[in-house]
Amino acid sequence: xxxxxxxxxxxxxxxxxxxxxxxxxxxxxxxxxxxxxxxxxxxxxxxxxxxxxxxxxxxxxxxxxxxxxxxxxxxxxxxxxxxxxxxxxxxxxxxxxxxxxxxxxxxxxxxxxxxxxxxxxxxxxxxxxxxxxxxxxxxxxxxxxxxxxxxxxxxxxxxxxxxxxxxxxxxxxxxxxxxxxxxxxxxxxxxxxxxxxxxxxxxxxxxxxxxxxxxxxxxxxxxxxxxxxxxxxxxxxxxxxxxxxxxxxxxxxxxxxxxxxxxxxxxxxxxxxxxxxxxxxxxxxxxxxxxxxxxxxxxxxxxxxxxxxxxxxxxxxxxxxxxxxxxxxxxxxxxxxxxxxxxxxxxxxxxxxxxxxxxxxxxxxxxxxxxxxxxxxxxxxxxxxxxxxxxxxxxxxxxxxxxxxxxxxxxxxxxxxxxxxxxxxxxxxxxxxxxxxxxxxxxxxxxxxxxxxxxxxxxxx
Numbered sequence: 001x002x003x004x005x006x007x008x009x010x011x012x013x014x015x016x017x018x019x020x021x022x023x024x025x026x027x028x029x030x031x032x033x034x035x036x037x038x039x040x041x042x043x044x045x046x047x048x049x050x051x052x053x054x055x056x057x058x059x060x061x062x063x064x065x066x067x068x069x070x071x072x073x074x075x076x077x078x079x080x081x082x083x084x085x086x087x088x089x090x091x092x093x094x095x096x097x098x099x100x101x102x103x104x105x106x107x108x109x110x111x112x113x114x115x116x117x118x119x120x121x122x123x124x125x126x127x128x129x130x131x132x133x134x135x136x137x138x139x140x141x142x143x144x145x146x147x148x149x150x151x152x153x154x155x156x157x158x159x160x161x162x163x164x165x166x167x168x169x170x171x172x173x174x175x176x177x178x179x180x181x182x183x184x185x186x187x188x189x190x191x192x193x194x195x196x197x198x199x200x201x202x203x204x205x206x207x208x209x210x211x212x213x214x215x216x217x218x219x220x221x222x223x224x225x226x227x228x229x230x231x232x233x234x235x236x237x238x239x240x241x242x243x244x245x246x247x248x249x250x251x252x253x254x255x256x257x258x259x260x261x262x263x264x265x266x267x268x269x270x271x272x273x274x275x276x277x278x279x280x281x282x283x284x285x286x287x288x289x290x291x292x293x294x295x296x297x298x299x300x301x302x303x304x305x306x307x308x309x310x311x312x313x314x315x316x317x318x319x320x321x322x323x324x325x326x327x328x329x330x331x332x333x334x335x336x337x338x339x340x341x342x343x344x345x346x347x348x349x350x351x352x353x354x355x356x357x358x359x360x361x362x363x364x365x366x367x368x369x370x371x372x373x374x375x376x377x378x379x380x381x382x383x384x385x386x387x388x389x390x391x392x393x394x395x396x397x398x399x400x401x402x403x404x405x406x407x408x409x410x411x412x413x414x415x416x417x418x419x420x421x422x423x424x425x426x427x428x429x430x431x432x433x434x435x436x437x438x439x440x441x442x443x444x445x446x447x448x449x450x451x452x453x454x455x456x457x458x459x460x461x
Contacts, residue, residue: 014146018155020204021084021142024197025135026162028088030173031193032132033166035095036060038174038186039125045178047113056122063130065366069228071134072362076355080138080145081206085198087134092194094128099187128190137365141357144349145208153299153346157290160338165284172277211355228359235351237439241300244430245344245368248307254379254419258412261383265409266323275327282334289335290342300440303343306336307427315420318413321405351442379415387411 036056043052075083101121110118139159147155177185232238263272295302310333317329344364352360388411390396396414397406404410430436 014207017204017206018142018146021081021139021146021201021206022158022162024084024201024204025139026165027193028091028132028135028197029162029166030170031190032091032129033170034174034177035125035186035190036129037170038178038183039122041174041178042183042186043113043118043122046107046110047118049113052113056126059123059126060129063126064133067130067133068137068362068364068366069359070362071137072228072359072365074134075138075141075358075362077211079206079208079210080142081201081204081208083138084135085201087131088194088198088201090131091128092191092198094124094131095187095190095194098124098128099184099191102183102187137358137361140345140349140361141354142206143345144354144357145206149350151294152349153295153342154291154293156342156345156349157287157292157294157338159287159345160290160341161284161287163283163287163338163341228356228363231352231356232360232363235439236442237300237435237437238348238351238442240430240433240435241303241344241347241439242364242367244426245364247426248423249368250375251419251423252375254375254415258379258383258415262318262409262412262416263323263326265412266321266326271323275323279327279330279334282331283337286335286338287342290338295339295343295346298440298443299343299346300436300443301431303340303347304427304431304436306339306343307423308431310336310340311420311423311427313420315417315424318416319404321409321413347439347443351439383412383415387415390414 040056043049043056098121101117101124105117105121109115110121112118140156143152143155143159174186177189232242260272263275267275313329313332317325319325345361348357348360348364387396388408391401391404391411391414392407396404396411400414401410404414
């Protein structure tokens with residue numbers, strides 16, 4: 001008889017500490033994402049410039065990719081709780097500076113999309129949001145520290161649930177705050193919530209050892225990109241896993257660039273907003289399912305099978321212009337995203353040495369996220385100037401149009417179909433590849449990389 005993996009018990013010991021850290025991270029993520037969404041809404045309302053809002057998204061994605069490795073080194077070289085506290089304090093300081101700039105600037109200045117003061121304000125706000133990303137790198141390493149190896153996949157599912165909750169409430173909160181008082185109420189709320197989060201975490205004791213301080217220039221000191229790459233290359237198949245996720249994000253950039261345009265071609269903006277609010281609940285549900293059932297004996301296989309379903313759905317839902325098909329496809333997509341994210345985290349937590357996990361998580365994030373802005377920036381012009389004319393009055397309209405449909409909306413649909421087919425072929429090749437078999441064997445045969453909650457009693461912070 002197959003044994004069921006032990007359940008999480010968040011009422012006792014280190015697992016209770018994990019719950020406190022998870023709730024703190026959830027609250028901070030909600031408020032930081034609220035700032036991001038709010039400044040995007042506010043800039044559009046002030047300037048009416050789509051280019052300006054697109055630039056904000058580009059700044060965010062590029063900054064995430066650029067800071068991941070450095071943030072990972074901070075996580076590895078300092079107490080994890082200290083890093084989380086510093087992250088919140090840096091964000092608070094930046095928001096306070098932005099509040100002073102906001103109150104001291106005439107409203108007419110912010111209505112000019114070319115205003116230097118406007119972009120100083122936006123960039124400073126985005127730096128505050130980016131500082132919060134330290135927590136998203138620290139949390140997987142804390143799962144390794146606090147949760148037994150056989151329950152980490154379930155804990156990672158809860159982390160995915162927290163991400164879903166943050167996205168569900170963020171758009172609602174930010175819209176209401178911007179409507180009520182521009183960026184004033186957003187910044188006041190952000191500063192208050194972050195200070196409460198700092199005070200809450202101050203009384204939470206995290207059993208962790210202070211990382212050894214290495215002399216400057218020693219192996220493992222500082223960012224040590226070379227050493228991090230060596231660790232990644234030393235795990236059979238891990239480079240292939242990160243490259244696979246990077247390629248998936250490259251394809252996924254098409255969604256970032258075109259999904260809103262496609263959805264709004266089918267329904268009104270009000271319906272579209274409500275639909276995404278409802279779809280966000282499935283991220284929460286997917287995370288709860290992972291927390292309940294786990295990921296099985298081989299999370300690497302689970303990751304690839306999930307991608308197989310995701311790309312199949314992506315190729316199918318655009319075949320007809322139907323909001324019902326779109327909603328069903330996105331329901332499956334949102335439901336399975338937590339499985340994919342938890343699977344990758346669980347693999348890294350098992351095969352990467354604990355003292356290197358921050359840098360490896362940061363490295364993976366930087367490499368994987370670097371692809372999304374590239375596609376997002378490319379897909380808009382490609383769709384606008386190539387694919388849409390192709391499906392409106394070009395060869396595609398003449399030969400594919402009789403069964404696929406014609407016009408701008410069907411041009412966007414064609415991009416999704418091609419994206420799904422490319423992802424499907426890539427996933428099938430990955431399932432048959434040698435790196436997949438080697439990484440699966442490494443996961444099944446490797447020892448636990450983390451200290452776990454049964455290690456000798458370390459210093460508390």
